[in-house]
Amino acid sequence: MFSDIPVDVSPMHEGERIRAANMYVELAGPKSIGAELVQVDDSVEDGKYEVIGPELSEMTKGEIYPFCIKIGIKGEKLEKELEGVIERRNHDLCNYVQGFMHLNQRDQIWCRVSTEAIGTGFKLVDLAKAIGILFKEEFPIIEEISVAILTKEEEVKDFVNKAREIYSTRDERARELSDEDVDVFYGCTMCQSFAPTHMCVVTPDRTALCGAINWFDCRASAKMDPDGSIFEIDKGEVLDGMKGEYTNVNNLISQKTQGETERVYLHSVFEYPHTSCGCFEAVAFYIPELDGIGIVNRDFPNQTPLGIPFSSMAGQCSGGKQVEGFTGLSLEYMRSPKFLQADGAYERIVWLPNEVKESLKGFIPEDLFDKIPTEEDATTINDIKAFLIEKNHPILERLDNASDDAKEELSEKKISEEELSENVSLDEVTEANQEFIPITSIPEMTMPISGGTKIIFKNAKIYAEKVIIKKK
Numbered sequence: 001m002f003s004d005i006p007v008d009v010s011p012m013h014e015g016e017r018i019r020a021a022n023m024y025v026e027l028a029g030p031k032s033i034g035a036e037l038v039q040v041d042d043s044v045e046d047g048k049y050e051v052i053g054p055e056l057s058e059m060t061k062g063e064i065y066p067f068c069i070k071i072g073i074k075g076e077k078l079e080k081e082l083e084g085v086i087e088r089r090n091h092d093l094c095n096y097v098q099g100f101m102h103l104n105q106r107d108q109i110w111c112r113v114s115t116e117a118i119g120t121g122f123k124l125v126d127l128a129k130a131i132g133i134l135f136k137e138e139f140p141i142i143e144e145i146s147v148a149i150l151t152k153e154e155e156v157k158d159f160v161n162k163a164r165e166i167y168s169t170r171d172e173r174a175r176e177l178s179d180e181d182v183d184v185f186y187g188c189t190m191c192q193s194f195a196p197t198h199m200c201v202v203t204p205d206r207t208a209l210c211g212a213i214n215w216f217d218c219r220a221s222a223k224m225d226p227d228g229s230i231f232e233i234d235k236g237e238v239l240d241g242m243k244g245e246y247t248n249v250n251n252l253i254s255q256k257t258q259g260e261t262e263r264v265y266l267h268s269v270f271e272y273p274h275t276s277c278g279c280f281e282a283v284a285f286y287i288p289e290l291d292g293i294g295i296v297n298r299d300f301p302n303q304t305p306l307g308i309p310f311s312s313m314a315g316q317c318s319g320g321k322q323v324e325g326f327t328g329l330s331l332e333y334m335r336s337p338k339f340l341q342a343d344g345a346y347e348r349i350v351w352l353p354n355e356v357k358e359s360l361k362g363f364i365p366e367d368l369f370d371k372i373p374t375e376e377d378a379t380t381i382n383d384i385k386a387f388l389i390e391k392n393h394p395i396l397e398r399l400d401n402a403s404d405d406a407k408e409e410l411s412e413k414k415i416s417e418e419e420l421s422e423n424v425s426l427d428e429v430t431e432a433n434q435e436f437i438p439i440t441s442i443p444e445m446t447m448p449i450s451g452g453t454k455i456i457f458k459n460a461k462i463y464a465e466k467v468i469i470k471k472k
């Protein structure tokens with residue numbers, strides 16, 4: 001079947017990485033543009049595999065090129081709702097091709113071709129052909145298929161814009177429903193090939209963290225193949241509607257992750273957050289100093305306020321781990337009315353990249369929009385804090401309440417108001433003591449620091465430091 005393709009095509013090549021030293025060219029990715037799109041199309045010419053733009057032989061070693069994969073499919077039982085799920089398989093299937101690496105999804109794809117593959121005479125048209133054959137094998141309902149690879153800059157730009165419009169239409173449709181309107185959620189284990197203890201829970205209010213699959217896509221996929229990697233979850237009893245905890249979600253996640261994860265809160269980063277495979281579009285992370293939550297997306301190139309970039313943070317909380325204080329999410333979930341509702345939703349967000357904030361106009365409550373800083377306003381914890389104070393962000397109320405609790409604790413210790421007074425001159429002082437005032441406690445939290453090292457806090461309390469002055 002693949003006899004005229006000069007490299008091997010098999011699932012055994014999934015997971016092979018092509019490092020920069022071994023790379024012939026990079027395609028799409030953060031330094032260029034690209035997209036992948038599957039569309040049901042009655043005008044498909046079966047078996048048409050083509051490259052529009054320069055082939056690999058016309059590219060220069062070490063360079064980066066724009067790149068799109070356009071797939072047309074036709075079949076009597078094919079529904080438009082299946083496009084998103086079929087498209088998501090492009091990631092796995094491209095990685096079956098030896099010497100070709102595919103990361104991410106939609107307009108985030110990032111691909112590389114190895115120098116060894118070029119040595120065999122491998123071309124992009126071979127990739128197109130391999131994808132066409134693999135899709136027909138994996139989805140027997142695809143009767144006809146065509147694959148076009150685009151590498152010409154103008155064509156790629158136009159195609160990316162068109163693809164983005166189609167992604168938006170798919171996402172908008174998913175907003176028609178909410179979690180309460182349905183009895184069934186969906187589980188997806190497609191990413192278990194590299195994150196064996198990860199299962200996504202897809203609900204109307206929480207699209208998959210890869211951003212490529214919504215509740216409608218899952219419904220169509222589970223109908224087509226009930227034994228496949230996307231399956232129904234009968235919600236069962238609601239244990240906590242605010243946090244998004246359901247009996248059957250817990251049961252199934254425990255079963256599908258070999259008991260690694262037993263409980264999941266769909267709408268919180270605390271205690272039992274949704275696990276993360278590695279395909280997430282963004283990460284929500286707790287900032288203990290501010291008792292707030294920051295968000296960073298995959299495209300953000302700089303350090304986050306935690307002092308590490310997206311890539312380091314992703315490394316610490318991916319692979320199917322449940323790491324309290326962190327959760328991978330899709331950008332679409334940030335448009336959901338249930339977005340981190342148990343944690344305070346946008347009232348708890350204290351930092352996010354400007355690009356993400358701009359894309360959420362109309363979804364972030366109007367009175368909060370200007371109160372949330374981006375990298376253009378502040379990058380360090382101290383600067384963020386100053387910004388939050390200047391803008392009167394609602395997180396200050398949380399911090400004030402925490403201080404009130406602390407004051408109560410202090411009064412229990414019978415420390416007089418006089419002792420708390422700050423208006424004391426030096427010659428009146430007999431004694432100055434340091435007090436540590438408990439603000440909040442965390443059952444368990446992992447904080448990544450540079451170089452792949454992490455700090456694990458267990459049953460940790462966060463204290464504010466205060467100097468208590470006693471007068472003569």
Ligand code: SF4
Pocket residue numbers: 088188189190191192199200208209210211212213277279280
């Ligand atoms: S990120 Fe989740 S929903 Fe998306 S393909 Fe992977 S397991 Fe499925």
